[in-house]
Amino acid sequence: MSRGIGESIADYLNHARAERGLSANTVAAYRRDLGLYRDFLASRGIGNLAEVTPVEVTEFVRELAVGQARASVARHVVSVRNLHQFAAEEGLTPTDPAADVSPPRLERRLPKALPVDVVAAILEAPDTDTVEGLRDAALLELLYGTGARVSEVCGLDVDDLTAALADPDLGLRLFGKGRKERCTPMSKATRTVMAAWLREPGRSPDQPVFPNARGGPLSSHGVHYLLAKHVAAASLNCPSLKHKRVSPHVLRHTTAMDLLQAGVEQAVIALWLGHASIETTQIYLDA
Numbered sequence: 473m474s475r476g477i478g479e480s481i482a483d484y485l486n487h488a489r490a491e492r493g494l495s496a497n498t499v500a501a502y503r504r505d506l507g508l509y510r511d512f513l514a515s516r517g518i519g520n521l522a523e524v525t526p527v528e529v530t531e532f533v534r535e536l537a538v539g540q541a542r543a544s545v546a547r548h549v550v551s552v553r554n555l556h557q558f559a560a561e562e563g564l565t566p567t568d569p570a571a572d573v574s575p576p577r578l579e580r581r582l583p584k585a586l587p588v589d590v591v592a593a594i595l596e597a598p599d600t601d602t603v604e605g606l607r608d609a610a611l612l613e614l615l616y617g618t619g620a621r622v623s624e625v626c627g628l629d630v631d632d633l634t635a636a637l638a639d640p641d642l643g644l645r646l647f648g649k650g651r652k653e654r655c656t657p658m659s660k661a662t663r664t665v666m667a668a669w670l671r672e673p674g675r676s677p678d679q680p681v682f683p684n685a686r687g688g689p690l691s692s693h694g695v696h697y698l699l700a701k702h703v704a705a706a707s708l709n710c711p712s713l714k715h716k717r718v719s720p721h722v723l724r725h726t727t728a729m730d731l732l733q734a735g736v737e738q739a740v741i742a743l744w745l746g747h748a749s750i751e752t753t754q755i756y757l758d759a
Contacts, residue, residue: 475564477513480521481506484558505551521556522565529556529570549573585729586722591616593710594718597702603672608698610669611682611690615699615720617662619727619745620646622692622720628681630670637667648746656744695720728753 475483481503489499512532518524529552536545549570556570586594595612599605614625624646636644636658643655658666669681680689690698699720707713724745731741742753 476520477510477518480559480564481510481555483562483564484555487558488554501547502551502554505548506555508548509552509555521559524556524565524569526569526572529573533573584716584722585726586716586718587712590706590710590713590716591723591726593706593713594699594703597706600668606669606672607682608702610665611695611698612702612723613662613665615695616723616727617659617665618644618646618656619724619731620644620656621648621724621746622695624648624746625682626680626689626692626695629677630675630679630681631677633666633670633681634677637663637670646746652746652748654743654746656746699723 484506485499485503488502489496509532512535513519513524513528516528518528532552533545533549536548553570553573556565556568559565560568595609595616598608598612600609611625614620615622627647628644632645636642640663643657645653645655647653679687682690682695684690684694696719699718703713703716703718728741728745731744732738736744738753739750741747742750745753747753
């Protein structure tokens with residue numbers, strides 16, 4: 473005896489909760505999405521998943537696409553695909569009619585570049601009379617001044633920074649995605665701040681440039697935390713910051729936009745930021 477669609481959905485949700493360890497919120501979202509799918513199939517006289525063909529799945533996606541955000545449509549498609557994959561694997565249906573149905577491609581949301589006065593407020597927020605404040609000032613300056621990724625900054629050793637400061641023409645050696653090495657220029661302002669930080673005593677060549685409280689390298693979470701802390705402090709003197717979401721990637725995007733507006737060629741910006749392809753840099757032109 474074939475199971476009704478509602479029963480099949482219940483079986484799948486129980487499986488998702490017990491076997492895949494999905495959270496209660498995720499299971500609730502799947503239940504809502506699949507409830508809409510059940511109603512759609514019922515409106516076409518389909519009472520169990522074995523009767524569903526790729527035509528119905530495609531029509532469901534097309535109907536969703538009218539007046540709904542792509543992210544919402546994509547989530548519904550994932551829910552439906554997971555349901556049909558489960559049904560096929562459990563022998564509830566002879567085939568998987570949703571196997572070739574893909575979620576709509578999501579539009580890439582570009583972070584907004586920060587105005588000059590906002591960037592200045594953030595860079596000036598750390599208290600440089602303390603060791604921690606001097607470290608944070610150097611961290612923020614390097615993120616903005618070079619457009620480096622968080623992972624690249626966290627992986628820097630004192631040796632790397634010393635070499636870059638010793639030869640202005642050399643640039644700062646960074647290791648990007650896939651351990652690809654590049655040298656990124658540092659402005660005079662960035663070099664000044666980094667040199668001040670490097671003069672702090674007790675630093676050996678193999679130590680991280682930006683240590684945490686235990687002496688190890690700052691983590692990505694630590695960098696995000698420190699940036700949020702100084703953005704909150706800067707917002708006291710720069711009220712517009714209270715309504716902005718600032719992340720390390722926003723600083724990186726701002727660097728790229730500032731270079732572009734300064735007349736730097738797109739190919740140079742691609743090399744500067746360590747983009748694998750110049751097409752990646754095109755998103756900043758699109759902005």
